[in-house]
Amino acid sequence: MRKLLPLIGSHPGGRSALTCRYRCGDACFHEVPNKSDNEYVGDVISGALSRRSALAAGAVATVVAATGATVIGPGATPAAARGLGGGRGNGHGNGHGHGNGHSHGHGAARGLRFEPVEPNTEDRVVVPEGYTQDVLVRWGDPVLAGAPVFDADKQSAKAQALQFGYNNDYVALLDIPGDRHGKLLVANHEYTSEEMMFSGYDSENPSREQVEIAWAAHGFTVLATEEHRRGGKLTTVPRHRLNRRITATTPFELTGPAAGAELLRTSADPEGRTVLGTLNNCAGGTTPWGTVLSGEENFNQYFAHTDAVTDPATKERLARYGLSGGASERKWERYDERFDVTKEPNEVNRFGWIVEIDPNDPESTPRKRTALGRFKHEGANVRLTRDGRAVVYMGDDERFDYLYKFISKERMRRGHGRWVREHNARLLDEGTLYVAKFSGDSPAGQIDGEGALPSDGEFDGRGEWVKLASGDRSHVEGMTAEEVYIFTRQAGDKVGATKMDRPEDVEPSPRSGKVYVALTNNTKRGTDGAAPADEANPRNQNKHGQVLELTEHWNNPASTRFGWRLFLVCGDPEDPATYFAGFPKDKVSPISCPDNLAFDAHGNLWISTDGNALGSNDGLFGVAVRGRREGEVKQFLTVPKGAEVCGPVIDDERVLIAVQHPGEIDGASADNPLSQWPDGPGKAVRPAVVTVWPKDGRRIGD
Template identity: 40%
Template sequence: MTRGFPMSDFEAEDLRKRSLSSDNTLEGMIDAQLSRRGFLVGAGAVAATAAATSMVTFGVPTEAQAATGFTAVAETTADTVTVPPGYSFQTLLPWGDSLFEGDAAWGTGAGEVNAGNMTADEQERRIGFNHDMLALFANPFGAPASANGQSHSAYIAVFNHEYTTGSDMFPGYSATTARRNTVDVELAAHGITVAGIRLEGDTWVHDKGMRVGDTPDGALVARRITGTTRFLVDGPAKDDPRLSGPVAGTLNNCAGGFTPWGTYLSAEENFNQYFANASSLPAGTTKDNYRILGMTNGASQRRWEKYHSRFDLAKMPNEGFKFGWIVEVDPFDPTRRPVKHTAIGRFKHECATVVVQYPEGQTKGKVVLYSGDDERFDYVYKFVTDGTFDSANPRAKGHFSLLSSGTLYAAKLNADGTGEWLPLTHANLESKAAGAFADQADICLRTREAGDVVGATPMDRPEDVEAPHTPGTFAGTGKVFVVCTNNSNRGGSANRPTGTVRSGAADAANPRTNNRTGHIVQITENGNDHTSTTFTWQFYLLAGDPKAASGAVGDVKGTFFGDRFGSPDNITFDNRGLLWIATDGTPNSYPCNDQVLCTEVAGNGKVRVKRFLVGPYGCEICGPLFSPDNTTFFCNIQHPGEDGQPSSFPNGQKRPTMVAVRRTDGGIIGN
């Protein structure tokens, strides 16, 4: 989800300081991979037979067992949410709605609050802007199925807010003339929202009075974490001088995850866009790191440095190191301060997907977290904890420090279909580039550079990384899916708008030049063990148009059958094991708004794709998620009508919002 304010999908980034091995970018890797996997001729497309075999092993049914039962939605640019016949949708928890009983309603009537009269204090009590990743936590924690047939009677909904766009929030907005109050409202609209929801009949409702444990004496569920909230910092870099002083706020939260001990994980992504005057810094590792991450040399586009000196690197040169982390929030304990975990590394995180690797017959296992660095030619990571999770006592105190200690790895995908998880430890980095990193804290703060040194594989914007797991226990299956959204620079002479010495050639894992529609890679951990340091990989699909002519100019041929699409962004699995894709950028390739598609491995061994939902004009689809009983599909509609595009969604107003989709008969989605 690499849109930003108001940047392109691919921020400019000067990486001339990065020195990479050419082993990952040899043209010969393409031929090796095509030959090994039996790719279709044209566009580097792979036959999906091998994918089908391994997909079925982790639970994706065959065509005969679970063909999707809905009628595919046609391509559309309508300014609404379009769903199949027999389905309906509702909007829920839009930007600006109050979280607390007794607060003024959102609107333009007397005493109501709207974008024209909003204050920062008001925004801190209201739902933030540009919803992204959603997680639902049964309330009380671990609640059993209720008698009415729904999985749970109450949920704590936690969702983050990627960024604000002043021009879509405030009448007559201009970044260069924005008032202090406008800037402070935007800071308050960032971060994370925690809210209670219930299913009443066939309708989801916002329960402003919900309490933790769903009992009268529990703490109030509703809360906001914003761009000014104070955070704790843990892990190897917690005492590093670059993180000294207050760590205030979380910015540009994009996707995330959740843990079996009941916490929400949020991924800080394009934090570079908030900072100004990087060129004023003296030569050295800080300036080099900021260049690698795309910090602005002059004034930032937002101009927040005008009112908040922490965004001016000339005044506070270390402030940029306080962002780019995985954030953990406990929705069941409002007194527990949110934490930024340095052990997981600092880069443009897109997700934080957790599984547990249990030894056979045991209830304690290591926690494994996967994350992608959402930039063209950056890396896929995983983190393996030192400690173990005990499923018999999920809320144990020790679980809340599991993510503070472990081993961080970057992925190398070889041309022969094998792969390695390369440890980003100080010992390993010293063996390859002595003196390049002072200690493990330095590696955690400069993680991209560490990935460069070990020779990780530069991918085509690795956004979501999901690993299907057993509900409740989080036991992994050994399968991991890496979603590469697109890369318009693949095959060019320079990787990024500002250029780099790295080759941009296509390779085995990224076989398309000018890859504007993206692809999904499937990893199988060795022995189906998520703590393994080796794996095999293959393509799940290459996005595009399966009906396009091979090699057609201006198009790409998809390696599936069914409905065309581009730019897969986030994925989720339903309780039947089917993989669902939400997109961010389909309109750049086809005359259709961004969408959600269901995929399954059909009886002919190829992946079938069916369009399930299309969002309103100018939006991005975020946070796809099913209720545990599969009777509701949730997603977030981010930035409808962004940058002045003509949208009035929902209900005549342009407001980011959550959407809940149900069958009109209350049945299983997609069945």
């Protein structure tokens, strides 16, 4: 077993205080916004038949829980029936292959045949033997015509609006129609770290120019790239006709059932239909109709003077979304009154949405889709029903918040004509929004908060999708449909949704249809009167997170019923509280704080981490989700110290990752850099997108 490294930093999940400050406004140090008394998973199984007993009795079709939820079939068989075995992380047997150390070569799952990277704290991107890498694009690199050469000491808002933005997170790589070797990179820019960007930065007195640079460094970049004819290398194509920058001042259209609502109107937009900019975009997804979705996450930190609000109802609504205190961290309210909630109380309601952009039309107006609800969206990923309706899966990245899905009313149309594009452009504006409610199948007494597996050998159960709103109809007592969409967290509270450990990326497998959910961590679980451990969130003071696998009733994404299990319970493999789908624990890479998810062409799940609490730099991991090697976790790369792995894109030819906030270590600043990545000594530390590919022209993982 590898020796784990001493933990770096003292913040939850292993992040630095600097990252916590600028990325999420120190969310983990604020009061938990969810104060509802919803049942936890252990409460809702009282009196229910266990799935194990039901199967033994031959009740293969359905199991009825005390809540009235039912679950059938796929993914809901007990551990013993799948040969996973029980016991507290025994790491042996369970039908999996054995060998000495990690498997690689032909012993590993196809697509994962590489020698795992060891945990480390190096100040570089470390990739497996036989692979090479290249920085594709950095903060400040040119995107549009007229962009000057980047100079951190002479940066301007005008220059930044023409250059690649800061702290890239989500990455998509799309084909360019009619261009055989062209690929379109879409990256969002989640947040700015002003102390890392500006020499001599005074956090109490930022200049207007610094603030406007930060506005221009948020948003999106759409950037054409060109494939090399051999290998996976890409080269950017500045000034391409499709290149685009979207910033914190770009006009967005509010669409869907809440557009125009009184709660979305401001003095600058009395119609409640046009918003300037997008903030704190985290993960995202591509749609089957060719657009890109992204989630506005920690938007609350940009707004000031909540402490001056006197109306109790307004104050309660703001608190549920994490707004508190006086001046904001970045002091934007000094230069634009819309960030002062006492002057523009509805402006904050115009953030926290899923946004949709069309990367193939640089003149198009990006949209905020109100039908998908408002919360701290990590991202959104789409799967189609058998009849062509869009199903969007979403997580609310907050301790004790919820998992959601949306099903469109209309079907997607295929083709390239104008009427097809116009139809699909409205697809996410009408449908039904749901929130998830989980139940476990083990007695509550077997969930001890320490991670001990229950007697049936795994954490699993059933669940239901609870309706919140459909079009202009609310399904939540005491709330109008507009209120459900704008205050979706409160709607989830009212219907008793299950409190989860920070639901981040939610990704349906394109092969199996199973849905995987990254639950990053929750160090407040079971403390200070907070919700205790339950079967879906089985550890108190959860530092390392877990990955949940959800199988909808008969693998039908339109179903309101599902079965679930914890696929991974992350952390040190030597810790008995960890679990890797039953795979031998002495043969996996240590993994902590799962965040973004992706799939390769073989159906393997890839996981990037955020805030590794095991002491190593963050990394990207591949894991088999089926077959004899199911649950084998293999680390593909690590990023420089202080950085987080985002993105990722897994093609046959290459892997793309976003290296976010490199060098953000406590004590670091533009004047005192503690990293030399990516350009070496004496150069600015710059977030970037990195490409990795095999040296010999093979495919990834072959």
